[in-house]
Amino acid sequence: MEEIAVKVAVRIRPLLPKEILHNHQVCVRIVPNTQQVVIGKDRAFTFDFVFGQKSSQEDVYSACVKPLVISAIEGYNATVFAYGQTGSGKTYTIGGGHIASFSDELKGIIPRAIHEIFRNITEHHNTDFHVKVSYIEVYKEELRDLLELQSTSKDIHIREDEKGNTVIIGAKECEIETPDEMLSLLEAGNAARHTGTTQMNEHSSRSHAIFTIYLNQKQPKNGQPSNTDEEHIIKESERSFQLISSKFCFVDLAGSERVTKTGNTGERFKESVQINSGLLALGNVISALGDPKRKSIHVPYRDTKITRLLKDSLGGNAKTVMIACISPSSSNFDESLNTLKYANRARDIRNKPIVNYDPDWDRIDEMELQIKTLREALQNQQTSLLSRASQVSQDSLCQDKKRIHSLEEQVAHLQMESYHYKHCIDEALHFFWEFGDANSLKEGQWQKMKEWFNMIEELQNELPDLFGADSGFGNGGPDSHHITIFQLKRELKKCQVSAVYFW
Numbered sequence: 001m002e003e004i005a006v007k008v009a010v011r012i013r014p015l016l017p018k019e020i021l022h023n024h025q026v027c028v029r030i031v032p033n034t035q036q037v038v039i040g041k042d043r044a045f046t047f048d049f050v051f052g053q054k055s056s057q058e059d060v061y062s063a064c065v066k067p068l069v070i071s072a073i074e075g076y077n078a079t080v081f082a083y084g085q086t087g088s089g090k091t092y093t094i095g096g097g098h099i100a101s102f103s104d105e106l107k108g109i110i111p112r113a114i115h116e117i118f119r120n121i122t123e124h125h126n127t128d129f130h131v132k133v134s135y136i137e138v139y140k141e142e143l144r145d146l147l148e149l150q151s152t153s154k155d156i157h158i159r160e161d162e163k164g165n166t167v168i169i170g171a172k173e174c175e176i177e178t179p180d181e182m183l184s185l186l187e188a189g190n191a192a193r194h195t196g197t198t199q200m201n202e203h204s205s206r207s208h209a210i211f212t213i214y215l216n217q218k219q220p221k222n223g224q225p226s227n228t229d230e231e232h233i234i235k236e237s238e239r240s241f242q243l244i245s246s247k248f249c250f251v252d253l254a255g256s257e258r259v260t261k262t263g264n265t266g267e268r269f270k271e272s273v274q275i276n277s278g279l280l281a282l283g284n285v286i287s288a289l290g291d292p293k294r295k296s297i298h299v300p301y302r303d304t305k306i307t308r309l310l311k312d313s314l315g316g317n318a319k320t321v322m323i324a325c326i327s328p329s330s331s332n333f334d335e336s337l338n339t340l341k342y343a344n345r346a347r348d349i350r351n352k353p354i355v356n357y358d359p360d361w362d363r364i365d366e367m368e369l370q371i372k373t374l375r376e377a378l379q380n381q382q383t384s385l386l387s388r389a390s391q392v393s394q395d396s397l398c399q400d401k402k403r404i405h406s407l408e409e410q411v412a413h414l415q416m417e418s419y420h421y422k423h424c425i426d427e428a429l430h431f432f433w434e435f436g437d438a439n440s441l442k443e444g445q446w447q448k449m450k451e452w453f454n455m456i457e458e459l460q461n462e463l464p465d466l467f468g469a470d471s472g473f474g475n476g477g478p479d480s481h482h483i484t485i486f487q488l489k490r491e492l493k494k495c496q497v498s499a500v501y502f503w
């Protein structure tokens with residue numbers, strides 16, 4: 001996995017009207033055509049990007065943030081965070097505050113990124129995007145949902161998933177369809193954020209704010225042509241997809257401040273203490289991560305909420321840009337020098353960005369494929385069962401035919417035998433009639449003769465077909481044999497018809 005450094009930009013804001021009024025001197029400058037900032041006479045620092053007093057919002061956005069938007073669309077997590085002394089221009093740069101009152105030119109990073117993200121979404125015809133947004137703040141070490149103000153800090157928790165991603169549980173995630181919807185949530189969240197007036201800044205942010213855009217994309221796996229390409233239309237059920245989930249965090253940190261200088265008392269003083277301790281903890285995390293022996297050093301992420309929230313952005317799997325904001329005024333020399341040192345340490349942090357494929361989706365994809373294969377196997381089995389059954393029916397029909405044929409032969413044989421016996425009986429009968437009248441027979445012989453005649457009569461009644469209905473002992477003969485064969489053929493026909501009906 002490739003390691004890349006956290007990129008650090010420095011932005012020097014212009015002198016403010018009141019600073020000009022008080023004749024403040026400028027103590028910071030940029031060395032032309034370099035990425036160097038010099039503070040005082042000769043303290044020089046090199047950064048990835050440097051922006052002077054004349055740099056526009058668009059300059060900052062397109063150099064530092066636009067590449068991160070592209071990365072987020074590709075599936076990387078991205079973070080941009082603004083750090084600096086109170087009143088140095090963090091909220092202005094990030095795009096907080098009352099954004100609707102700004103002209104397009106003055107709009108900060110978040111509104112620009114929102115438009116860029118939606119522009120990219122409309123260009124990716126092949127991909128289904130689901131966009132969500134959450135907006136929370138850490139105020140006096142408590143989490144607050146800026147999109148659901150009635151929820152309490154106890155409802156929101158910070159967790160880490162199995163991949164080391166920071167997950168905010170319990171914060172409202174709003175589904176978004178258009179850039180305007182997202183901008184109005186940003187505006188509403190900005191308005192709900194804790195701000196206050198201090199001597200250093202009329203609209204000072206008293207909290208760390210994190211605006212997160214979640215991008216879930218369902219896209220065809222590599223190598224599959226687009227369905228907009230008419231020659232390659234693939235059935236939806238046959239396409240295989242991958243799900244990529246990334247997030248883009250925009251972090252506006254509360255400003256570091258010297259309590260003596262701000263003149264804060266009461267609630268503002270308590271806020272200052274919390275803000276400074278959070279930023280100190282963040283400084284410790286940055287120092288630990290930038291330490292060459294960092295693998296053996298404990299990184300104190302768990303010390304504060306803001307360090308826990310930024311864990312995957314600092315030393316994790318995100319692509320991260322830090323924008324250090326400084327005031328040019330010599331009255332803020334010490335704070336600006338501190339910010340430059342702090343920012344310089346952040347350049348040593350190495351992250352390991354990865355594209356966030358959703359393994360659950362891969363499993364679903366795999367299961368869908370298995371179901372498809374099983375369905376096909378089941379269908380094949382049904383077809384082969386049917387053909388086997390029809391083979392069986394053909395076989396049994398053949399067997400029936402054979403059985404009927406052998407029965408026919410048996411019946412013909414019996415018919416011939418019975419015809420032969422009948423012939424013998426007829427012969428015997430004629431012989432007895434010729435033999436003489438009853439008087440020539442003895443009593444016993446006459447009795448036997450009568451019994452014999454009765455037996456022949458009974459047989460005639462029982463087997464009329466054999467003896468023939470119209471004659472004494474009938475003339476059954478070969479005709480009755482044909483009748484039986486005809487009946488058997490009829491039975492055979494019935495068998496054939498019922499076999500065809502059954503299958």
Ligand SMILES: Nc1ncnc2c1ncn2[C@@H]1O[C@H](COP(=O)(O)OP(=O)(O)OP(=O)(O)O)[C@@H](O)[C@H]1O
Pocket residue numbers: 012013014016084085086087088089090091092093201203204205206253254255256325
């Ligand atoms: N690059 C800039 N160009 C013009 N004005 C700027 C610039 N940066 C900051 N300002 C102005 O400076 C003032 C302080 O800026 P901002 O509120 O953004 O500071 P901050 O660092 O967020 O302060 P805090 O930490 O107290 O919230 C604002 O009036 C803002 O409009």
